[in-house]
Amino acid sequence: MQTAEIKTKAIVARAVPYGESDMIVTLVGVDTGTVTATARGCLRRGAKLRYAAEPFNFGDYVLVGRNGRYVITECSQIDSFNAVTRDLQSYYAAFMVLDALTKLCAEPQPSIMLAALKTLQRLAYTTDETDCAVTDFLLAALEESGNRLDFKHCNICKCQLDEEAYFNAADGIVCKHCKSIDAVPVDAACRAYIAGERGETSHALRVKANILLSEFVYSMSGVRINPRYFTEQI
Numbered sequence: 001m002q003t004a005e006i007k008t009k010a011i012v013a014r015a016v017p018y019g020e021s022d023m024i025v026t027l028v029g030v031d032t033g034t035v036t037a038t039a040r041g042c043l044r045r046g047a048k049l050r051y052a053a054e055p056f057n058f059g060d061y062v063l064v065g066r067n068g069r070y071v072i073t074e075c076s077q078i079d080s081f082n083a084v085t086r087d088l089q090s091y092y093a094a095f096m097v098l099d100a101l102t103k104l105c106a107e108p109q110p111s112i113m114l115a116a117l118k119t120l121q122r123l124a125y126t127t128d129e130t131d132c133a134v135t136d137f138l139l140a141a142l143e144e145s146g147n148r149l150d151f152k153h154c155n156i157c158k159c160q161l162d163e164e165a166y167f168n169a170a171d172g173i174v175c176k177h178c179k180s181i182d183a184v185p186v187d188a189a190c191r192a193y194i195a196g197e198r199g200e201t202s203h204a205l206r207v208k209a210n211i212l213l214s215e216f217v218y219s220m221s222g223v224r225i226n227p228r229y230f231t232e233q234i
């Protein structure tokens with residue numbers, strides 16, 4: 001097999017030192033999905049591609065290699081998302097997003113990637129509540145993987161939901177009359193918040209809703225999003 005050159009917009013999800021001066025980088029590319037690539041010599045002083053191995057760096061990457069073994073040869077930075085480090089809440093949330101992205105993008109998933117980039121932008125550059133950005137990301141991850149959930153209407157009888165609701169992977173979100181025996185309850189406050197029906201919410205409520213949503217992502221797509229992130233928020 002010939003060595004190929006691949007150009008893709010990609011974000012660094014993880015980077016670990018390797019050998020004297022290399023980094024092994026987990027990249028999520030719009031055109032490649034999740035791949036690992038070596039950034040050679042990038043730990044040397046003054047290395048040109050140091051930033052190309054920094055978590056959150058988003059840019060136009062050029063990779064050379066074959067059989068899933070790549071070397072980063074060029075990177076032109078689009079955004080470093082450096083500002084996510086300004087507070088711990090947004091920093092942890094941003095790492096959760098990267099972790100989820102690597103797992104959701106085993107195959108290229110441009111629309112999930114776009115949702116992740118929008119979330120990182122929100123976390124880095126706006127004063128929006130971190131929990132709300134996380135909620136929207138989880139909803140987008142469901143929708144863009146073909147598992148959209150409607151928290152306003154029962155997915156079976158189509159009635160408008162105004163109290164508690166129930167979830168299972170086969171039925172989606174349903175009312176109490178349509179729920180199956182193994183359905184997971186979604187209490188009225190969580191349902192209203194996720195459906196976007198409520199302005200004032202507490203951190204505790206938003207965390208509870210995000211834990212539920214991360215479980216729904218798991219039961220529908222098999223992707224387990226870093227449970228520690230969610231439990232540490234409680």
Ligand SMILES: [Zn+2]
Binds near residue numbers: 157174175176177178
């Ligand atoms: Zn129903």
